[in-house]
Structure formats: C-alpha cells, structure tokens
Amino acid sequence: MAQVELVDVCKRFGATEVVHDANLSIDDNEFIVLVGPSGCGKSTILRMIAGLETISGGEIKINGRRVNEVMPKDRDVAMVFQNYALYPHMSVFENMAFSLRMARLGKDEIHRKVNKAADILELTPYLQRKPAALSGGQRQRVAMGRAIVRSPSVFLFDEPLSNLDAQLRTQMRMELKKMHLKMKTTTIYVTHDQIEAMTLADRIVILKDGMVQQVGTPVEVYEKPDNRFVAGFIGNPPTNLLPAVVSRGSDGDEISFCGVTFPVTLPAGCKDQDQVLAGIRPDSIKRDGALAALPEQWLIDGKVVVSEIVGSQSLLEFTMGEASVIAELEGRVPAAPGQTMKLGLNLENLLLFDPETEQAIR
Amino acid sequence: MKKTIVAMLVAMAAMLLLVVGPAQSKGHLSGQLEIFSWWAGDEGPALQALIDLYEKAHPNVEVVNATVTGGSGVNAKAVLKTRMLGGEPPDSFQVHAGQELIGTWVKADRMEDLTFLFKEQGWMEAFPEGLVELIGTDAGIWSVPVNIHRSNVIWYVPANLDKWGIKAPESWDDFFAVAPKIKEAGVVPLALAQNWTANHLWESVALASLGPDNWDALWTGKLAFDSPEGVKAWELFGKVLEFTNDDASSLSWQQATDMVVDGRAAFNVMGDWAAGYMSTTKKLAPGSGFGWAAAPGTGGEFMFLADSFGLPKGAPNRDNVVAWLALLGSKEGSDAFNPLKGSISARTDSDLSVYNDYAKSASADFGKDRIVGSLAHGVTANEGFMNDFASVMEMFLKSRNAEAAGKAAQQIAMKNGIGK
Amino acid sequence: MPNRDRIKAFLTLLPSMILIGVFVYGFIGNTFxxxxxxxxxxxxxxxxxxxxxxxLTNYKELFTGFLGGGFRQDLVNAVYYSVMLLAGAIGTGLIIAILLDNKPRGEAVFRTIFLYPMSLSFIVTGTIWRWLLAPQGGVNILPTYAGLKPLEFKWLSSTGAIFEFNWQNLLLIGLYIVAAVLIVAGLMAIKQDPPRALKRFLLPGIAIGLATWLFGDLLPKALFMEETHGFNLATIGIIMATIWQYSGYTMALYLAGFTGISQDLRDASMLDGATTAQYYRYIALPMLKPITISAVIILSHISLKMFDLIFAMTGPDNAETGHPALNMYLTTFRANDFAKGAAIAIILFLIAATFIIPYLISSYRQRSTR
Structure with missing residues (x-):
C-alpha cells in the first residue's frame, strides 16, 4: 500500500559515516530484505525509515512524500523489534491496543481491531497475560500483533526471528511469508541470515560497510552476483573463488585454474590473458551419474580432504592442485580422506570477478 | 576451717583498705575526675582555668572534661539523663542551680546533700543568704554555684538614645511613653528573638508587674497564675509585645542584640551574657559603647540564675569531686572563672579588680539588691513546668489572651507540682 | 538433606533474629x-x-488533653509535611530525572550537582537554609537584585496557617474523608464492575456522607474547647529545605530506573504514536512503580522521623514548625515525662506502620504468586 524510496541516504555518527548514499526504490506490496553482516548499516537504514534515527543526508520518501522531518508516529509505519520491545507492565491486550489508544480510537474499535489481530495470530487465549508469562514464540507474535493492529502502510522488521530457536524460526518464517501474502503490506525486513533473505524476499538488498552491494530477486543475487562479496555472502557453503587466467583463442575461449584448462564461453567483458577470480558454486560440482551431462573436458580428479553427510546431501572438501574447494553433492557420498574422486564442474554457471575491483565480469 | 580463716583474713584486709584508703588519699588525691558540662564554646577557657587550678592542686588526678555542646545544655541534659538512668553518673555535672536541679535530680534522690561542705568552707557567710535559700531545700543544699548571671537587664546604646532624645525607662510606663515615638521613627522599641527569649522577657515583665514578694509567692504556690495579679502580668506582657519586632522567632538572641547595637532597635531585655557578647565580639566599651539598667520596674531586684555543680550519689570518685566543689566555691576559683565567663562571683567578698565595669556594677547590685530566681533559666521551676511553659508561651504569642494564658499556666503549675 | 539445610539456615539466622528480637522488637514492646x-x-x-x-491515659491526654495542643499541631504538621515532601521531592526528582534522561549536554555534571545535597547532613542543610530563609536575607532579598522590593515573607516564623480545621470536629472530618474516599473509589471502579462498585463503595460512601451531614452534630467532640489546626506556613521553609536535599535522591532513583529501560521500548512507543510525555506517563513510570513505592516509603519515613533539620532550622521551641519527633525528644528529655514521650514514639511508630504494612503485604503476595 506504499512505495518507499531512498535517495542518496547517508548516516553519519560524528565523523564516521555508517551508511553511504543508499539508493533504493521499494514498490507497493513488495517484501524487501536488507541483508548483510553485522555493522553493515542495515538496521540503521531501517531505523531511518522508521524515523528513530535522523537522516544525515539524502531523502526518504514514503508514497512520494518526503518524511525526513516527519515524526515516527506520523510516518504510518510499524516496526517489530529483535527483542520484541513489549511493554512488560501491560497485558497482551494492552500492548496491542497501546498505539490505538495513542491514536485516540474509540473503545469498541480498539477491541474489534485487537481481537481481530489476536485471532489471526492465535493469541486470543493469552490476551490478559503479561509478556513475562509468554513463551518466546508467543511474545514474537504479540510483537507482530502490535504492528498489525495499526494496519500501517509499511512493516519494518528488525531481525525478528533471531531470538527464537532454529525450529521455531523456520516455522515463524513460513507464517510471516503467509501473512505477507495475505495482507500485501509493503515490508522491509532486516536480517543477517541469508536463508531468511532468500526465502522471504521479493527482492534482496545486500549491504556491506554501509554500501548497497546489489539489489535483486533471490535468484538474481544467487545466480548473478554483482561482486565477489555478494557471491561469497549469498549461498551456503559460499562460492569457491579460485585465481584463474582466461584466454580467447581462435578455436574458442578457455579458462585455467589449479593447473587445469577448461574450454568455456567467456562473457564479453573478458579480454585475452586477463587475470580473474573464477567463482564456482558448490552445487555446480557434480559426481557419478550427473557427470554424463557434462562435457568431458569439465571433469577433474579431486583429492578428498574431508566429507560431511548432511541429510540427503554431502559436503565435500577436496584439493584441486593447490587450491581447496568445497562441493555440495547430491546423495550421501562416503569418501575417505586422501581418496581420489572423479568430479565434474558445471562451468555453465561459472562466475568471473575482476581481482582488483572485485566486480563481476559480464 | 582453714578456708574460713582465709576468707576472714581477706575480708579484714579488704575492710582495712576501705577504711584506710580514703583517709590516705585526702592529702594527695588520685584517680580520675569526670566533669560533665555544656561549656564547650566561648565558655571553654573559663572552665579550663578552673581545671588548671584543680590540676595544680591535685596533680595526680586525671581530669576528664566531658562536654556535650548545645546552648543551655539542650543536648547535654539528654545525655546526662540517659547516663544517670543507666546507672553511670559522671563525677560532677553542670546544672542550673535551683529547681531545675532540685525538681529533676534532688526529688529523684540522686544528689548528695552538700551542707557539710558549705559549713566546712564557710560558704554560709560567703554567699548571700537569699541565694543559699534558692539553691537548697529544707533537706539540704544541693549544688555549688560557680557563677551568677543577672536576667533582668535592659540594654541600649547611649549614643542612640541621645540621638532619639530618650532615656532608659525606669518603669514600663516610662517605656510605653516613649515607645510609640521610636516606633514611628522606624525603630523597633524592644528587640526580641526566638521563643526562649520571650520567656526571658516575660520573667522581667512579670517581676515588674508582681513585685518580688508576689513573684516568690508564685513559686511557693501561694499565688495562683490565674489570680488577678497573675493575669495582670500577662496583660502587661502582651502590651510590651506590641512594641517588639514581628520576625522575632527566627532570630537568635545575638541577632536581637545586634539590632540594638546597629540602631535598628532601641532596647533589648537579655541576661548579662549580652555584656560579654557586646564587649568581646562587638568590641564595645561597657558604659560608653553600650549601656544597661535593671529591666523596667525591677530596680533594686536582682533576678539571678547560676550554673552550679553538684555531687551525684554514686559518683565514682567522690573525694575528687568534693575537692572540685571546694575549689568552685572558693574565692580563688570563682575569681579565676568568672572574669573569663563574663559573669560575677556568687561570693560577696570577690576581688572586683579583676572584673570589667559591667561586672563591677552587677556585683555591687548583687550584694545589696533583693535576690529573686529566674524562671527561664531554671531557678524557680522544675523542668516539667519549663517545658510546658514553652507551650503556654506559644499559645499566648499566637492568641494574646492573658486570661487563658494565666489559666493554662496555673494548670501546668498544678500538674508539675509547683510549690510542693 | 533439606532438613539439615534448614537447620543450618536457621542457625545462621539465629543470632540476628535474637539481636533484632531484643533490640528492635523487644524495645518497641518496652516502649509500648x-x-x-x-x-x-x-x-x-x-x-x-x-x-x-x-x-491509655497518656494517649488520651495527647489527643484530647489540654496540654496536648502542641502535640496535635505537631501531628498535623507532620501529615502536611509528609504529603508535601512526598509530592515535592518525588515530583522535582522525577522532572529532573526526565530532563537528564533525555541526555542534555553535561548530563553527568548536572547529575552530580543535583545529587550533591544528599551527601550533606541535615544539620548542615538546616544551617544553610536557616540563613537563606532569614527574614532580612537570603531568599527574601533575591528580588532586590532585579530592582524589586525585597520579599517580606517570614519563612520560618510566619504564624499564618491555611487549610485549618477544628480539632473538635476530628470525628466528623474523619467520616467525611472516609465517605469521600469510598465515593471516589466507587466512581473509579464503576466502569469495570458496576454492581460491585455500587454495593461496596458508592452506596456506603453516600450513606456515611449523608449520615455525617445530617447527624454530625450528635457526634462527641474530640475536645472540650475549640482548637484549630492547619498547615502552618512556617513549615514551607522546612519543606523546601527537605525537598532540596531529597529531590536529588529521587532523581538518582528514577534516573537509574530510566536508564535501565531498553531504548527499544522507547522507540516502540514512539512508533506507537506516544509523545515523550506519553512515553513517561504510560510506559516508563508504570514500569518504575517499584521505585516510586520505595521512594514513597523512604521519604515518608524520613518525614516522620524528621528531627535534626527542624532543630537546626528553627530550634526546639518553635511551635509553628514543630514535629512529633521533636516533641517526643523534648517531652522525654526536657520535661522528664518519659511515659508521654513513649506514647508519642508509639504513635509515630503506628503511623509509619500504616505506610509500611500495606507495602509488605503486597510484596509478600507478589512473591508467593510467583
């Protein structure tokens, strides 16, 4: 129900600038996830949108209206905090009703709205309890309920799931997604967990050191990372980055790394004999039956360092020449350390980065 | 059998010691002497002069000077009472002579009769007869007065009076004749301070109104406070109050004296410690810098108060105390103490050359005037009455109802057994 | 095993139990x-x-006797004094704490400045304020610096009084107060539970009020003569000095509490639409209820035990600013009326208990429900 636009937004604390010229345009109904390592400025951006931090430079617009000077309560945004920030002396009902009371709504309307939200979040039995008497998941839902009752234009989430245990987190993640599908409210969600980012987002914004690295759909940022950082941050295990040299010959393009030369199709940005970083996703490494689908030149011998079986998949660390490479293989792969194994690299998904600028070569 | 003999021998030895001990120590006393007083501030040097004399005479006695600060002994008296109740009396303690001592300690049978000492030292003749009467009862004499202060004195600055063209009033009628004139000139006719000074003023006014015989009769129970004479005293007091400053209760007595010194007030009725304050602190010469007279209507009467020391029963070092008390009453002792304290000696034969001009005149009056006791300073009434009288005074200051004050005063007199 | 632990715990506590039993409760009993x-x-x-x-002769005399007038005024003083001190010190401390909580420049310096009076003894405070409030000095000459006429108010010796009432009508007034309290409580509860509010509070309140109004004249008089007591204006000076000394303390209490509240809660309330004032009103202060309660208990105790400050500021005999504690001391140690002094002590003790016991009960209940 609202577009949010960031134009050259920056934030300075004294002399240190923690957010540099962030530009972002968020569409109506979109679910945007800001992701990045801690200290990347993602929470600061969220708090600037909420109005809890002043904006040092640039502009934030909600529905086309500049909100830099607008008080938090007048921005029509609701926020869910990492530690929920429930008012401990108020019951669940009072917590959810507080913003409505501040807005001077009538008693009946408050009851109607809170009861409706409680119904959606299955909190009805707990309305008279104090937060201290609730479980972590229930508190989380109260925090969400507090945001929902106001039916704001924009939802802001600041790492809302990080205080939950792993199982509950997955479950709540799904519920969040479902709720967004149902309510279709513009949502900005901050997390450091790339899985949450990948699963929830319509678009992901990857941040590092206060700078936007890439904005794109989960598939885009996974398949076409704009730079080395994004390639390393998105995807688990991270992309293998190997120093390589490319050559463009008359009989086709080639890339050499770890002492092996592979025939590939190089992107236009590559010049002959360029030094590059070759990025290979662990799931682009195949074995056994999958090998048949690959050209023979893409097959290699890997010397197993260690192998971990994770459910139906296996993580395999092997050496290729001097370099250590991680592969994510289908099926349970029993492998003894030191054993040599036939593996294939799917170089169709090869990522290339300039070692100097760390930008993707396309 | 053997045990009994040993026990008997021990007992005999102990008795010998008990009998011989005191006799031996008569000449050269030893041990301790604890003197309990509230003389810590300006009066410290005067007390020290006495202690020095004592130590010179009895070098083997260790004098413990236990002072508890607080004017008029407000704190000291409370400490003393807890000590006495706890069965730990000091060797000798300071107390206002008269009913304050008698009503509290003599009636409680905690003091030794000192008649023997008075006779032995010849004090019956050395002290004025009226004084001995007031500090004693039928059953004995209970303390040795160290000093004498006069309560009924009116103070002024002669130069200011000349300026305003008035004289020190000899009666309250004189005062009422000039007071409105002074008041019109923007000067307070009579400076008054916080509440106890109102009591102090009251006793001078009441003495003027009643005369010394009736004043004494009040305290022997022969005259009631709510008798016509008693009520008249309150009426006069109320009239006098009209010429006092209305911020009185937030001033100390020194500040009231300052008003006179600074010319903001014409007169002040205060005890003669004011002379010490004006000559020592304010550096005014007695006679020319400041002047005095008996409070209006009390000429020829000397309303006294005295600090004294007594001998509590069960004092740990009785012999040392007796020697101390003998020193206090001696000419040597009182003439060492009083010039420093700013008071006069209780003895009629003191050496006037060591005293200042005010003290000389006071001494002369003390020798010839009719002596009456002060209420505000504990001579004529016990502590219970004094405490309740403060409430009556409060009531009067608020209501100015002489009849009611007289009735109230009579009630508290009955309650506290005045004259019994 | 738990049995042995219990014995050990009991043995460890025994010495202090005995000492407290003898020196606190034993002596209270003895005083009684x-x-x-x-x-x-x-x-x-x-x-x-x-x-x-x-x-009960002593009590009867204190409350209805001829000579108890001073004590009765002192008691009235103490009540006004407690109420004003609580309102003043908690209000001032709270305002300063809120100002400092918003992190002005030099906050640490201000905190120390405001807390400093706490470290003075009452005697020092009393002496300072005695000078400040002197009739021709200190506060009264402040306006002259602005070219105005000096103030004439006699801070410590004014004989004026407001909110006066006749002690004779003590019972009457007491009943009116009870009626008023019941009616107010009823009005407050009527929204949640109308029948109960009506039955428990409103009807009895109105009944008592009406009955008192109609038949009040039949009530026995507490005193044989008219005796008015009120809020003595001279106590304003004492109250000011005490507030000066203790607002820093309540400020420290509240500031510590405010600092302990997570910034997120403040942010959340801002997003929920609360203004700064509403944040303190609805979020911060209710969360600091325990602090408020302890401040009330500590301050009410201080005001009930107040002695040295009054002694230093106005001396022992200034009836305008009298206080039961002072009266107790004078009655005991100056008038030698030990029994009456003990009675005053017990009355003070009972008043203090009315503050403490509800607190103890509520905190005990809270603990047992946890």
Missing part, C-alpha cells in the same frame, strides 16, 4: 509498655523510678 505507665514528673529520674500502670 512505658507508654501505658505514668513514668514522669518529679521523681522520674530516681534510681528505681516508680511506674504505675495508667492505661
């Missing part, structure tokens, strides 16, 4: 016994003073 005797008067200080059982 003394207050029922006639210990006082001329032979009060005899080595073995005579103490006859006298029942």
């Amino acid at each position: 016994w003394l207050s029922l005797t006639d210990w006082g008067g001329v032979a009060a200080l005899a080595e073995n003073p005579v103490r006859n059982y006298a029942g």
Whole structure:
C-alpha cells in the first residue's frame, strides 16, 4: 500500500559515516530484505525509515512524500523489534491496543481491531497475560500483533526471528511469508541470515560497510552476483573463488585454474590473458551419474580432504592442485580422506570477478 | 576451717583498705575526675582555668572534661539523663542551680546533700543568704554555684538614645511613653528573638508587674497564675509585645542584640551574657559603647540564675569531686572563672579588680539588691513546668489572651507540682 | 538433606533474629509498655523510678488533653509535611530525572550537582537554609537584585496557617474523608464492575456522607474547647529545605530506573504514536512503580522521623514548625515525662506502620504468586 524510496541516504555518527548514499526504490506490496553482516548499516537504514534515527543526508520518501522531518508516529509505519520491545507492565491486550489508544480510537474499535489481530495470530487465549508469562514464540507474535493492529502502510522488521530457536524460526518464517501474502503490506525486513533473505524476499538488498552491494530477486543475487562479496555472502557453503587466467583463442575461449584448462564461453567483458577470480558454486560440482551431462573436458580428479553427510546431501572438501574447494553433492557420498574422486564442474554457471575491483565480469 | 580463716583474713584486709584508703588519699588525691558540662564554646577557657587550678592542686588526678555542646545544655541534659538512668553518673555535672536541679535530680534522690561542705568552707557567710535559700531545700543544699548571671537587664546604646532624645525607662510606663515615638521613627522599641527569649522577657515583665514578694509567692504556690495579679502580668506582657519586632522567632538572641547595637532597635531585655557578647565580639566599651539598667520596674531586684555543680550519689570518685566543689566555691576559683565567663562571683567578698565595669556594677547590685530566681533559666521551676511553659508561651504569642494564658499556666503549675 | 539445610539456615539466622528480637522488637514492646505507665514528673529520674500502670491515659491526654495542643499541631504538621515532601521531592526528582534522561549536554555534571545535597547532613542543610530563609536575607532579598522590593515573607516564623480545621470536629472530618474516599473509589471502579462498585463503595460512601451531614452534630467532640489546626506556613521553609536535599535522591532513583529501560521500548512507543510525555506517563513510570513505592516509603519515613533539620532550622521551641519527633525528644528529655514521650514514639511508630504494612503485604503476595 506504499512505495518507499531512498535517495542518496547517508548516516553519519560524528565523523564516521555508517551508511553511504543508499539508493533504493521499494514498490507497493513488495517484501524487501536488507541483508548483510553485522555493522553493515542495515538496521540503521531501517531505523531511518522508521524515523528513530535522523537522516544525515539524502531523502526518504514514503508514497512520494518526503518524511525526513516527519515524526515516527506520523510516518504510518510499524516496526517489530529483535527483542520484541513489549511493554512488560501491560497485558497482551494492552500492548496491542497501546498505539490505538495513542491514536485516540474509540473503545469498541480498539477491541474489534485487537481481537481481530489476536485471532489471526492465535493469541486470543493469552490476551490478559503479561509478556513475562509468554513463551518466546508467543511474545514474537504479540510483537507482530502490535504492528498489525495499526494496519500501517509499511512493516519494518528488525531481525525478528533471531531470538527464537532454529525450529521455531523456520516455522515463524513460513507464517510471516503467509501473512505477507495475505495482507500485501509493503515490508522491509532486516536480517543477517541469508536463508531468511532468500526465502522471504521479493527482492534482496545486500549491504556491506554501509554500501548497497546489489539489489535483486533471490535468484538474481544467487545466480548473478554483482561482486565477489555478494557471491561469497549469498549461498551456503559460499562460492569457491579460485585465481584463474582466461584466454580467447581462435578455436574458442578457455579458462585455467589449479593447473587445469577448461574450454568455456567467456562473457564479453573478458579480454585475452586477463587475470580473474573464477567463482564456482558448490552445487555446480557434480559426481557419478550427473557427470554424463557434462562435457568431458569439465571433469577433474579431486583429492578428498574431508566429507560431511548432511541429510540427503554431502559436503565435500577436496584439493584441486593447490587450491581447496568445497562441493555440495547430491546423495550421501562416503569418501575417505586422501581418496581420489572423479568430479565434474558445471562451468555453465561459472562466475568471473575482476581481482582488483572485485566486480563481476559480464 | 582453714578456708574460713582465709576468707576472714581477706575480708579484714579488704575492710582495712576501705577504711584506710580514703583517709590516705585526702592529702594527695588520685584517680580520675569526670566533669560533665555544656561549656564547650566561648565558655571553654573559663572552665579550663578552673581545671588548671584543680590540676595544680591535685596533680595526680586525671581530669576528664566531658562536654556535650548545645546552648543551655539542650543536648547535654539528654545525655546526662540517659547516663544517670543507666546507672553511670559522671563525677560532677553542670546544672542550673535551683529547681531545675532540685525538681529533676534532688526529688529523684540522686544528689548528695552538700551542707557539710558549705559549713566546712564557710560558704554560709560567703554567699548571700537569699541565694543559699534558692539553691537548697529544707533537706539540704544541693549544688555549688560557680557563677551568677543577672536576667533582668535592659540594654541600649547611649549614643542612640541621645540621638532619639530618650532615656532608659525606669518603669514600663516610662517605656510605653516613649515607645510609640521610636516606633514611628522606624525603630523597633524592644528587640526580641526566638521563643526562649520571650520567656526571658516575660520573667522581667512579670517581676515588674508582681513585685518580688508576689513573684516568690508564685513559686511557693501561694499565688495562683490565674489570680488577678497573675493575669495582670500577662496583660502587661502582651502590651510590651506590641512594641517588639514581628520576625522575632527566627532570630537568635545575638541577632536581637545586634539590632540594638546597629540602631535598628532601641532596647533589648537579655541576661548579662549580652555584656560579654557586646564587649568581646562587638568590641564595645561597657558604659560608653553600650549601656544597661535593671529591666523596667525591677530596680533594686536582682533576678539571678547560676550554673552550679553538684555531687551525684554514686559518683565514682567522690573525694575528687568534693575537692572540685571546694575549689568552685572558693574565692580563688570563682575569681579565676568568672572574669573569663563574663559573669560575677556568687561570693560577696570577690576581688572586683579583676572584673570589667559591667561586672563591677552587677556585683555591687548583687550584694545589696533583693535576690529573686529566674524562671527561664531554671531557678524557680522544675523542668516539667519549663517545658510546658514553652507551650503556654506559644499559645499566648499566637492568641494574646492573658486570661487563658494565666489559666493554662496555673494548670501546668498544678500538674508539675509547683510549690510542693 | 533439606532438613539439615534448614537447620543450618536457621542457625545462621539465629543470632540476628535474637539481636533484632531484643533490640528492635523487644524495645518497641518496652516502649509500648512505658507508654501505658505514668513514668514522669518529679521523681522520674530516681534510681528505681516508680511506674504505675495508667492505661491509655497518656494517649488520651495527647489527643484530647489540654496540654496536648502542641502535640496535635505537631501531628498535623507532620501529615502536611509528609504529603508535601512526598509530592515535592518525588515530583522535582522525577522532572529532573526526565530532563537528564533525555541526555542534555553535561548530563553527568548536572547529575552530580543535583545529587550533591544528599551527601550533606541535615544539620548542615538546616544551617544553610536557616540563613537563606532569614527574614532580612537570603531568599527574601533575591528580588532586590532585579530592582524589586525585597520579599517580606517570614519563612520560618510566619504564624499564618491555611487549610485549618477544628480539632473538635476530628470525628466528623474523619467520616467525611472516609465517605469521600469510598465515593471516589466507587466512581473509579464503576466502569469495570458496576454492581460491585455500587454495593461496596458508592452506596456506603453516600450513606456515611449523608449520615455525617445530617447527624454530625450528635457526634462527641474530640475536645472540650475549640482548637484549630492547619498547615502552618512556617513549615514551607522546612519543606523546601527537605525537598532540596531529597529531590536529588529521587532523581538518582528514577534516573537509574530510566536508564535501565531498553531504548527499544522507547522507540516502540514512539512508533506507537506516544509523545515523550506519553512515553513517561504510560510506559516508563508504570514500569518504575517499584521505585516510586520505595521512594514513597523512604521519604515518608524520613518525614516522620524528621528531627535534626527542624532543630537546626528553627530550634526546639518553635511551635509553628514543630514535629512529633521533636516533641517526643523534648517531652522525654526536657520535661522528664518519659511515659508521654513513649506514647508519642508509639504513635509515630503506628503511623509509619500504616505506610509500611500495606507495602509488605503486597510484596509478600507478589512473591508467593510467583
């Protein structure tokens, strides 16, 4: 129900600038996830949108209206905090009703709205309890309920799931997604967990050191990372980055790394004999039956360092020449350390980065 | 059998010691002497002069000077009472002579009769007869007065009076004749301070109104406070109050004296410690810098108060105390103490050359005037009455109802057994 | 095993239990016994003073006797004094704490400045304020710096009084207060539970009020003569000094509490649409209820025990600013009326208990429900 636009937004604390010229345009109904390592400025951006931090430079617009000077309560945004920030002396009902009371709504309307939200979040039995008497998941839902009752234009989430245990987190993640599908409210969600980012987002914004690295759909940022950082941050295990040299010959393009030369199709940005970083996703490494689908030149011998079986998949660390490479293989792969194994690299998904600028070569 | 003999021998030895001990120590006393007083501030040097004399005479006695600060002994008296109740009396303690001592300690049978000492030292003749009467009862004499202060004195600055063209009033009628004139000139006719000074003023006014015989009769129970004479005293007091400053209760007595010194007030009725304050602190010469007279209507009467020391029963070092008390009453002792304290000696034969001009005149009056006791300073009434009288005074200051004050005063007199 | 632990715990506590039993409760008991005797008067200080059982004579005399007027005014003073001190010190401390909580420049310096008076003894405070409030100095000459006429108010010696009432009508007033409290409580509860509010509070309140109004004249008079008591204006000076000394303390209490509240809660309330004032009103202050309660208890105790400050500021005999604690001391140690002094002590003790006991009960209940 609202577009949010960031134009050259920056934030300075004294002399240190923690957010540099962030530009972002968020569409109506979109679910945007800001992701990045801690200290990347993602929470600061969220708090600037909420109005809890002043904006040092640039502009934030909600529905086309500049909100830099607008008080938090007048921005029509609701926020869910990492530690929920429930008012401990108020019951669940009072917590959810507080913003409505501040807005001077009538008693009946408050009851109607809170009861409706409680119904959606299955909190009805707990309305008279104090937060201290609730479980972590229930508190989380109260925090969400507090945001929902106001039916704001924009939802802001600041790492809302990080205080939950792993199982509950997955479950709540799904519920969040479902709720967004149902309510279709513009949502900005901050997390450091790339899985949450990948699963929830319509678009992901990857941040590092206060700078936007890439904005794109989960598939885009996974398949076409704009730079080395994004390639390393998105995807688990991270992309293998190997120093390589490319050559463009008359009989086709080639890339050499770890002492092996592979025939590939190089992107236009590559010049002959360029030094590059070759990025290979662990799931682009195949074995056994999958090998048949690959050209023979893409097959290699890997010397197993260690192998971990994770459910139906296996993580395999092997050496290729001097370099250590991680592969994510289908099926349970029993492998003894030191054993040599036939593996294939799917170089169709090869990522290339300039070692100097760390930008993707396309 | 053997045990009994040993026990008997021990007992005999102990008795010998008990009998011989005191006799031996008569000449050269030893041990301790604890003197309990509230003389810590300006009066410290005067007390020290006495202690020095004592130590010179009895070098083997260790004098413990236990002072508890607080004017008029407000704190000291409370400490003393807890000590006495706890069965730990000091060797000798300071107390206002008269009913304050008698009503509290003599009636409680905690003091030794000192008649023997008075006779032995010849004090019956050395002290004025009226004084001995007031500090004693039928059953004995209970303390040795160290000093004498006069309560009924009116103070002024002669130069200011000349300026305003008035004289020190000899009666309250004189005062009422000039007071409105002074008041019109923007000067307070009579400076008054916080509440106890109102009591102090009251006793001078009441003495003027009643005369010394009736004043004494009040305290022997022969005259009631709510008798016509008693009520008249309150009426006069109320009239006098009209010429006092209305911020009185937030001033100390020194500040009231300052008003006179600074010319903001014409007169002040205060005890003669004011002379010490004006000559020592304010550096005014007695006679020319400041002047005095008996409070209006009390000429020829000397309303006294005295600090004294007594001998509590069960004092740990009785012999040392007796020697101390003998020193206090001696000419040597009182003439060492009083010039420093700013008071006069209780003895009629003191050496006037060591005293200042005010003290000389006071001494002369003390020798010839009719002596009456002060209420505000504990001579004529016990502590219970004094405490309740403060409430009556409060009531009067608020209501100015002489009849009611007289009735109230009579009630508290009955309650506290005045004259019994 | 738990049995042995219990024995050990009991043995560890035993010495302090015995000491407290003897030196606190034993002495309270002894004081109470003394207050029922006639210990006082001329032979009060005899080595073995005579103490006859006298029942409630001392209490009766204090509340209805002719000479108890001073005490009654002191008691009224103490009530006004407590109320004003609580409102003043908590209000001022709270305002300063809120100002400092918003992190002005030099916050640490201000905090120290405001807390500093706490470290002074009452005697020092009393002396300072005695000078400040002197009739021709200090506060009263402040306006002259602005070219105005000096103030004339006699801070410590004014004989004026406001909110006066006649002690004779004590019962009447008491009943009116009870009626008013019941009616107010009823009005507050009527929204949640109308029948109960009506039955428990409103109807009895109105009934008592009406009955008092109609038949109040039939009530026995507490005193045989008219005696007005009120809020003595002279106590304003004392109250000011105490507030000056203790607002820093309540400020520190509240500031510590405010600092302990997570910034997120403040942010959340801002997003929920609360203004700064509403944040403190609805979020911060309710969360600091325990702090408020302890401040109320501590301050009310201080005000009930107040002695040295009054002594230093106005001396022992200034009836305008009298206080039961001072009266107790003078009655006991100056008038030698030990029994009456003990009675005053017990009355003070009971007033203090009315503050403490509800607190103890509520905190005990809270603990047992947890």
